Amino acid sequence: MNNALFTPVADRATCVPRIVIVGGGAGGLQLATRLGSTVGRKGLAEVVLVDRYPTHFWKPLLHEAASGHRDPASDTIEYAAQARQYGFHFVQGELQQVDRIQRLATLGAVLDADGVEILPQRVLPYDDLVLAVGSVTNFFGVPGASQFALPLENVEQAEDFRRKFLAACAKANHLAEQRPEQPVQPICINVIGAGATGVELAAALRHASNQLAAYRFKSLLPDRDVRIRLIEGSARILPALDERLATRAHAQLGQLHIEVLTGVRIAQVAHDSIATATGDRLASDITIWAAGVAGPAALREIGNLRLNASNQVIVTETLQTPDDPHIFAFGDCAACSSDGTSRVLPPRAQVAHQQAVYLSASFARRLAGKTIAGFTFHDAGTVVSLGHAGALFQRQLGVHRRSLIVDGLAASGLYKVLYRKHLLGLHGTKRTLLRSIGDWLRGWNEPSIKLH
Template sequence: MAAIDQQAGATPQRTQGARRTDNPAVHRIVIVGGGVGGLGLATRLAESLGRAGLAHIVLVDRWPTHFWKPLLHEAASGQLDPATHQLQYAVQAQRHGFEFEQGEFSALNRTERHITINALHDADGREILPARQLAFDTLVLAMGSVTQYFGVPGAAEHALPLESVAHAEAFRRKLLDCCLRANHARRARTAQADTPVSINIIGAGATGVELAAAVRDTVRLLNRYSPFSLDPVRDFRIRLIESGARVLPALSETISARAERMLGNLGVEVLSNTRVTEVRADAVLTDGGAPLASDIAIWTAGIAGPPVLRTLDGIAVNRNAQLQVHRTLQSTSDANVFGLGDCAACPADHAGGFLAPRAQVAHQQALFLARALKCRVAGEALPEFVYRDAGTLVGFGREGTIGSLSSSLLTQPVFVDGWLATSVYRLIYRRHIMTLTGFARMALDTASQWLRRRVHPLIRLH
């Protein structure tokens, strides 16, 4: 996949696919959000309903490019160049036959059936694109999630989130700056010469655990280069802070215990049953005692739906600002509005539970809606979404991968580790790319990434 512009500096796009039509008789489907679910759904619908002339598909996103969020921890640690893993929405639209509109979704008019996209401005504040309204017959909200700070004082100001490529780049840049500063202090023998670089990761879910492992690998790799030549053990203190009793609380105790041992092998300090009470510029305060020194703090402890969902015209959301949907993925407030992925509270079963915000949930919901919206356009009854858990894998860098795999053929999840777990972990991303671009482009992208890792440094230093 070709390298492309970074999100913040790229040219805004307003692009249409090969089969754009202004025929009012054609069903108009607007999808807001180009993540795992939204982009996958737009691509499938364009190839089926769009090519058949039965629907016009429009994808809306505030950024010009797509990046697979499960790779953010690798981008943040500098082990992956996000520019080589981003997919341009304009290119995807042209290849598959849907329309792309760049802009930030801001309002919904259910009566007139249109949404509003805010005006787009450049770095100097000049307007690039005006505010626009897009009409729809079916609206799909696939907007992902934002960081939930739970009202902790100072968290939003001093703890970085990890929601986007821009956040990953901010963390990576801050890490390099801290290493440069610390290395200079060692050489100059200043008063800070013996003070380790303190990195506090708040939240020990899959994102926090994978980031902790990736950062430990990164500081080991940085030791090879003279501007950053710190001792990867003595000169760094990486803490993983969790308010619950164990890391990976959503997974089994067996996986959690194994994960904690692997983190220990990597030199990551795990503080469980520790609630963060305040985040300051230079310290993290907890209910466990003395302040924890902090050069970098990053928050991976919780998510919520985008705040704009609370402002929509008569649309019901839960306390986490997630769209309340039926098992058909239709909003409980409006049958013309659907929700998928992290921004939707989808019933897990008839007992009242809800599906966790995970990439595989969004992927399966996109597959489901690609079929269900064909029924809607044809005037047929909608089916109900049924989630099938395929398991969870968590990567620990050089320590390997662990997790569980599930299947309808298995009576219970199977614990996996070693080469099998690592291979499946890598194949999940390749499957995602193949879904969007086809087998041939995925194979070429895989080969290009393999070559890049052999001719470029393993870590980004700029």
């Protein structure tokens, strides 16, 4: 190939090293931005970001896109534009294979919506390869789950859910208009998994049903006609967080008329129902799976790297793979130990953010010939949004394993700050401020939910 981006390693002896980052999620895009604007702009390294999609959307906001509270088109970031602004290259494609000996990453062909090839399969040489490919839904082998339960991994899936939800509400509203004297068969939405994602989605859907009834579906009675179940296999919701926070969240979900089922294991998922391990059958018009994540299956096919039981790449304290010091992994796809223990850091945006900051500094030190310290995670706390019902915040104090818990307006403010912090790391202060003002103006002039 004539494009200098694909010059083989053997022919680049006098060139600067090439750092290839695969995955433009919360961590990958931030790492590319930081490295591009530092070592890239200084000519110390060539930074390349690879992603199968042309745009970025912050994954923690997917539940807002799924419920219609956020239009993804207003919050996506064009990788090509970000690359031009901050001194790195963008290549679209999906990682298929890694030749660790030759240091070659093979990218799959890019197809359009009709399956027509836009870009062919390509080979991208690298000096250092950083895997930031995120996670996928873990269905835990439950029969029918992968076929009939909707995951929530990207914008396309969020939009698919939103369209199904909107269509179900329109149908229920029509039946209520045609037969006002007869009770309407409720729309049954089952959210499997009551971690932060499941709780936030359930709360957002209740508010969405209320807003749709107020704006468009006048005959729809949300509390009666839209039945939302939140189903958790553990003894309580939010099992990874403080029990006091879980208790508060449970109570607030009850006030939102969301049915919470705990200690319930899913045995099977069908197109119109789910079956529990105890033999109960729950009707379901829409089932969404938020019960767990794992590393993408493609990680088993590339580079023969060591993986854990959750299909995550095992890494050292410097986020390098023990199999190859030229391959790094971080974020949801990496099994990084917590404080030197056997526990793995959870798949959270703040983990990926801190690891991106660490890697940008460690690459700069490595290029300067300096020593590299290991990564240390500092828990900044967890915020769980309950939509217009507020939010809950928890942070470990480190004193006798006690936690600080905040709710109400203060926690809601913290939740909004998280996304602004993400934008700040990508755009800087001025552009983030302008974007925030634009969001505020849209909020005054447009409905708080997508109505079509």
